[in-house]
Amino acid sequence: MSTAPSVTPDDPTMLARFTERIQAGDQIEAGEWLPAEYRFEALRLINMHANSEIMGALPEREWIPRAPGLARKMALTAKVQDEVGHGMLLYRVAETLGRTRDEMVAELVAGRARFHNVFHYPAETWADVAIIQVFVDGAAMQTQGALRSCSYAPYSRVLKRICYEEDFHIQLGLDVWRSLAEGTPRQRAMLQDALRRWWTPIIHFFGMPDRVSPHTEKMLAWRIKVKSNEELRQQFLRKFVPIILEYGLEVPDPNLRWVEEEQRYVYTEPDWEELKRVGRNGGPKSADRLALRQRFHQQHAWVREAMNRWLTSQAHGAVA
Amino acid sequence: MTSGRVDQRDGGDARWERPLGTAPDVWAVFVQGRHRDMHVYAGDVHAPDAEMALVLAKESYTRRDPCVNLWVVRADQIHATAQTAAEMFVPAIDKSYRFGGSYRQQRRVLQSSYKASYREEDQ
Amino acid sequence: MPGVLTAIADPSVRDAFREWLLRIADDELVIGHRHSEWTGVGPDIESDVAMSSIAQEELGHGRALYEQIAQDEGSDVDRLAFGRAPNEYRHAALLEQENDGWEYSIVRLVLYEAFEGARLRLVAASGQEPVAGLARLLGREERYHGLFAETWLTRLAGGAVDGPGRVQAALDAAWPDALGLFEATPADDVLLRAGVLTSSPAAQREAWTDAVRPVLESCALTMPTAEAREGGRRGVHTPAFGRLLAQMTEVWRSDPEARW
Numbered sequence: 001m002s003t004a005p006s007v008t009p010d011d012p013t014m015l016a017r018f019t020e021r022i023q024a025g026d027q028i029e030a031g032e033w034l035p036a037e038y039r040f041e042a043l044r045l046i047n048m049h050a051n052s053e054i055m056g057a058l059p060e061r062e063w064i065p066r067a068p069g070l071a072r073k074m075a076l077t078a079k080v081q082d083e084v085g086h087g088m089l090l091y092r093v094a095e096t097l098g099r100t101r102d103e104m105v106a107e108l109v110a111g112r113a114r115f116h117n118v119f120h121y122p123a124e125t126w127a128d129v130a131i132i133q134v135f136v137d138g139a140a141m142q143t144q145g146a147l148r149s150c151s152y153a154p155y156s157r158v159l160k161r162i163c164y165e166e167d168f169h170i171q172l173g174l175d176v177w178r179s180l181a182e183g184t185p186r187q188r189a190m191l192q193d194a195l196r197r198w199w200t201p202i203i204h205f206f207g208m209p210d211r212v213s214p215h216t217e218k219m220l221a222w223r224i225k226v227k228s229n230e231e232l233r234q235q236f237l238r239k240f241v242p243i244i245l246e247y248g249l250e251v252p253d254p255n256l257r258w259v260e261e262e263q264r265y266v267y268t269e270p271d272w273e274e275l276k277r278v279g280r281n282g283g284p285k286s287a288d289r290l291a292l293r294q295r296f297h298q299q300h301a302w303v304r305e306a307m308n309r310w311l312t313s314q315a316h317g318a319v320a
Numbered sequence: 321m322t323s324g325r326v327d328q329r330d331g332g333d334a335r336w337e338r339p340l341g342t343a344p345d346v347w348a349v350f351v352q353g354r355h356r357d358m359h360v361y362a363g364d365v366h367a368p369d370a371e372m373a374l375v376l377a378k379e380s381y382t383r384r385d386p387c388v389n390l391w392v393v394r395a396d397q398i399h400a401t402a403q404t405a406a407e408m409f410v411p412a413i414d415k416s417y418r419f420g421g422s423y424r425q426q427r428r429v430l431q432s433s434y435k436a437s438y439r440e441e442d443q
Numbered sequence: 444m445p446g447v448l449t450a451i452a453d454p455s456v457r458d459a460f461r462e463w464l465l466r467i468a469d470d471e472l473v474i475g476h477r478h479s480e481w482t483g484v485g486p487d488i489e490s491d492v493a494m495s496s497i498a499q500e501e502l503g504h505g506r507a508l509y510e511q512i513a514q515d516e517g518s519d520v521d522r523l524a525f526g527r528a529p530n531e532y533r534h535a536a537l538l539e540q541e542n543d544g545w546e547y548s549i550v551r552l553v554l555y556e557a558f559e560g561a562r563l564r565l566v567a568a569s570g571q572e573p574v575a576g577l578a579r580l581l582g583r584e585e586r587y588h589g590l591f592a593e594t595w596l597t598r599l600a601g602g603a604v605d606g607p608g609r610v611q612a613a614l615d616a617a618w619p620d621a622l623g624l625f626e627a628t629p630a631d632d633v634l635l636r637a638g639v640l641t642s643s644p645a646a647q648r649e650a651w652t653d654a655v656r657p658v659l660e661s662c663a664l665t666m667p668t669a670e671a672r673e674g675g676r677r678g679v680h681t682p683a684f685g686r687l688l689a690q691m692t693e694v695w696r697s698d699p700e701a702r703w
Contacts, residue, residue: 028403031341031403064482065476066694067694069525070520073479074502077502080482081495088365088380187698300486302604302605302606303545306606309604310368366487367489379489380492383496
């Protein structure tokens with residue numbers, strides 16, 4: 001885990017100037033003075049986002065070799081490639097906050113870091129690919145779309161590109177979704193089943209409704225958080241529940257309904273303990289996915305070592 | 321970040337210039353979309369040398385957008401103005417005299433004389 | 444519009460040309476499948492992304508070539524790519540071997556790209572349009588694949604640790620299968636006699652050896668002397684391909700009539 005915020009208190013004048021700038025809508029660049037707590041929270045957020053992209057490649061990756069048809073195979077490969085690429089962009093942003101990518105990746109494969117809850121679940125059938133692309137990426141799009149206006153400029157810039165690519169993922173997912181929803185009864189059943197299995201993890205995705213706390217307020221004031229968890233969940237439901245209904249599929253929550261007066265969906269309160277357990281790498285696939293990462297990380301130790309030595313020899317060459 | 325030059329006029333601690341201070345394996349990537357465009361900074365790659373950086377930059381930064389040419393430069397070779405120096409780019413006096421748009425009146429005159437003298441064979 | 448095959452009057456030449464196209468498409472499909480297995484687990488993030496593009500392009504080349512055949516026969520590409528029995532595939536064994544480490548995949552890519560670039564030039568020179576034009580187009584992308592592979596090969600073999608030994612072992616393992624790329628079949632004779640193919644498999648192999656030798660030797664690797672392992676061009680494959688095909692077609696086979 002990241003080191004705790006520095007015990008040395010921030011210079012009050014600097015802190016006041018910083019807070020004032022952010023409240024005026026300014027964005028902060030890499031290398032600028034940051035309050036220790038801001039650095040800690042921004043790094044934690046971006047590091048976890050990067051981890052989630054890298055781990056998020058794994059469930060869908062399982063279906064690349066089995067994708068039904070060449071067009072699907074190419075598109076799914078391109079989609080997973082994008083997620084890996086997002087990991088690259090995000091680790092680079094996290095590096096500007098003070099950790100090296102090697103360090104963050106090593107921590108991830110050792111099982112000592114966190115990644116998003118949805119990537120701890122199995123992708124059991126081809127229909128899971130559609131659900132992940134439409135609903136998981138759709139959920140991520142709400143969070144990331146909002147964070148484009150966050151106060152850390154390097155993060156905000158890469159989110160612009162990430163959101164652009166996520167749009168391709170959702171469109172691709174909708175195409176797979178439609179072919180299954182309008183397909184044979186077996187395909188439709190497969191889709192309904194996948195939707196049922198993914199529903200709770202997706203509701204969990206946005207986290208517990210935020211408590212009103214000084215911490216949350218500070219995150220919002222510093223624009224490391226832009227919208228509350230519940231706001232984002234509602235935004236997601238408004239956009240994605242109609243897709244389920246349009247294809248005559250069943251929303252897996254019998255209590256889900258739109259409340260006109262409150263302009264919001266009510267839904268069955270999920271088991272938040274499950275989210276906490278999963279978040280601590282205790283999900284149904286956490287161990288397998290981490291074991292896979294570890295296996296390849298170890299397998300490639302000599303490649304990293306060879307590249308490091310090459311870098312050193314090149315650096316010396318440049319000096320000579 | 322030790323070599324930044326100190327601007328004594330701002331209390332003595334406000335560096336206006338600094339190197340990016342990145343790790344030696346970070347390469348900044350510049351993409352030229354079309355020949356008539358400048359190379360534009362697109363992001364970074366980690367690579368052990370320039371050749372590998374170019375090879376890897378291609379798929380990281382040009383797999384969707386058009387590109388005719390790539391540059392990579394070790395990011396630790398880049399120097400930047402400090403963010404705290406951003407103010408020096410903000411004009412304090414009216415600089416509109418530098419822009420053609422400030423001379424609309426004259427342009428109207430020009431246009432009418434242009435129309436009066438318009439001839440097909442000049443085109 | 445008649446396709447490339449129906450335009451060939453002589454049925455034996457037509458069949459031989461179909462065989463050649465299918466062989467190229469199968470090579471691209473199978474290596475594309477193997478490369479795609481690296482997506483998400485590459486040795487570093489940037490190379491993971493780059494290898495994934497290469498995988499997509501090989502698959503895309505396969506698809507473009509299957510289209511040429513499918514168009515002529517009123518079939519569709521997925522039926523050609525996914526719907527045949529194992530012994531109806533014509534790729535060389537080199538391409539179906541499992542990714543035995545990054546070094547194996549890089550060595551295989553180096554050996555294959557040197558071959559594939561030259562083969563596309565032969566197709567471009569075949570005079571059979573529109574396939575000849577297509578081959579010129581596809582050649583563009585193969586250049587990057589070769590560049591990526593050689594850049595990696597140099598650094599793995601020239602780097603420290605046990606890189607040189609590992610790369611040499613991968614080269615020794617891949618070599619007999621790589622020579623299998625040049626397995627001669629009756630189709631080659633037919634195409635040579637008809638002037639569609641302008642270089643015999645033996646001559647292609649010689650040119651290829653001359654092309655890869657300086658690359659390998661500049662990395663201080665030893666050219667292996669093992670004999671070719673053949674069979675792929677006649678539909679005889681190793682167990683690795685049986686497993687690959689079963690996995691690749693698992694979903695599609697569950698209902699080939701469905702739209703996926």
